Amino acid sequence: MFAHIFLYRFKCLIRDRQLVFWTLVFPILLGTFFYMAFFNLNNDETFHPIDAAVVNNHAYQHDAQFKFVIEHISKGKKRLFNLKVASTQKEADSWLKTNKVKGYFTNGETLRLTVQESGLEQSIMKRFADQYRTDSSAIKSIAKENPKALQNGLLSDLGKQQSYVKEISGGSAKPNNVLNYFYSLIAMACLYGSFWGMKEVTDIQADVSARAARVNIAPVHKLKAFIAGSMAALLILFSEILVLLAYLHFGLSIDFGPRTGYVVLTALLGSMLGVSFGAFISALVKKGEGLKVAILLVISMVGSFLSGMMFLNMKYIIAQYVPLLSWVNPVNLLTDAFYALYYYDSLHRYTLNMTMMVFFILLFCGGTYLIVRRRKYASL
Structure with missing residues (x-):
């Protein structure tokens, strides 16, 4: 039944x-x-180097420290920038308006960044500029107190960051x-x-x-x-x-x-x-x-x-x-x-x-x- x-x-x-x-x-x-x-x-997005420019003015030509840093991070497969050097600020402005670059740096008493819109690339460039100003100020202070520090590879370490936090996964599968x-x-x-x-x-x-x-x-x-x-x-x-x-x-x-x-x-x-x-x-x-x-x-x-x-x-x-x-x-x-x-x-x-x-x-x-x-x- x-x-x-x-x-x-x-x-x-x-x-x-x-x-x-x-x-x-x-x-x-x-x-x-x-x-x-x-x-x-969830696909891993490949990071593409940012199209950036720097104005080749008098300050840039005579600032070996800044030239070394920006050229160093613009080389290799893992470079941060596709760097273009503008002969004048007018040329850099022209590149920016035609969207050939996302922004450009101008060296002087302090490093300046010029952009025409906000976005991820511009935020990364701003982060670099802020980090450089901080590191540059620290190096100048160290150079005054201990000039020999510059001879021990301090410039090559500029911009390097070390994480002391280790992420441990709860399982073998990818989150x-x-x-x-x-x-x-x-x-x-x-x-x-x-x-x-x-x-x-x-x-x-x-x-x-x-x-x-x-x-x-x-x-x-x-x-x-x-x-x-x-x-x-x-x-x-x-x-x-x-x-x-x-x-x-x-x-x-x-x-x-x-x-x-x-x-x-x-x-x-x-x-x-x-x-x-x-x-x-x-x-x-x-x-x-x-x-x-x-x-x-x-x-x-x-x-x-x-x-x-x-x-x-x-x-x-x-x-x-x-x-x-x-x-x-x-x-x-x-x-x-x-x-x-x-x-x-x-x-x-x-x-x-x-x-x-x-x-x-x-x-x-x-x-x-x-x-x-x-x-x-x-x-x-």
Whole structure:
């Protein structure tokens, strides 16, 4: 009997084109748009030397220190500038106006930088000019107190910086914040599965729909019908999530890390979380189906926003200022579980997220059972 109910409930659910669209087609379309938007976002951008000029005036010709520094950083494959020497300031202005250079330096009592717009290249040039003025002033002070220091390679060290901070990665994978958008998309799709769970509870509430009234007068235990229907809904949702994972990985080359088994397990728990959550809300809210849909949609979208699907930094803002909210947000738990599998070598963080999801699944299932089993009708 259970298998019979499961089979026919599965056929009934799979024909709901609207639910299939929102739980399968819509996430695939959204994932495609994400890919189009973020395709080159994480590619390593090659630094191109900045087109810069220096005015060949009297001060420049007689300032060996500045000539050495700017010529030194304008040589080699890792040079900072493609340096051009202008015979006059008028020529340098002409180059700047025709966009042949991003800016030009003029030496004098102090080094001056001339640009006509703001941007990354201009900011780098300003940083160089500020650094040179600081270093030049320091060298002049040292030369007055200890002239021999200039003979020990001080000029060649000008501009060199040493970092004493070492970055240690939490895992062997390369950090990739763009993946968070796709992981939160999968989590949102799992939460959209709550509509399947809502449909199951709605279809056994005789005071909500005519179909539910017929189910309640059938010679089948209501709990058995509900479990069979929920299993059918879970199978459909889990299959949809697997299709979405396959499309993201094989179609869009989204990396989920080497732990394929754990990824599938996470998708299964995410599907169970979605269906149980929808069933719980549907059982808890006694109003019409429209209100239930609105509640599920609002919770899913707010949870997706807080997990960083629309604004990546929001995930870290919540983790920093309201950490408890990160642990009670099902979408964030799923997103974090997928990223933990990708990035961390240890399964500690992944286990924490999975444990919280299991807790919520048990909570939602237990709450749904307690509510549904007590609901009886005087007449149908």
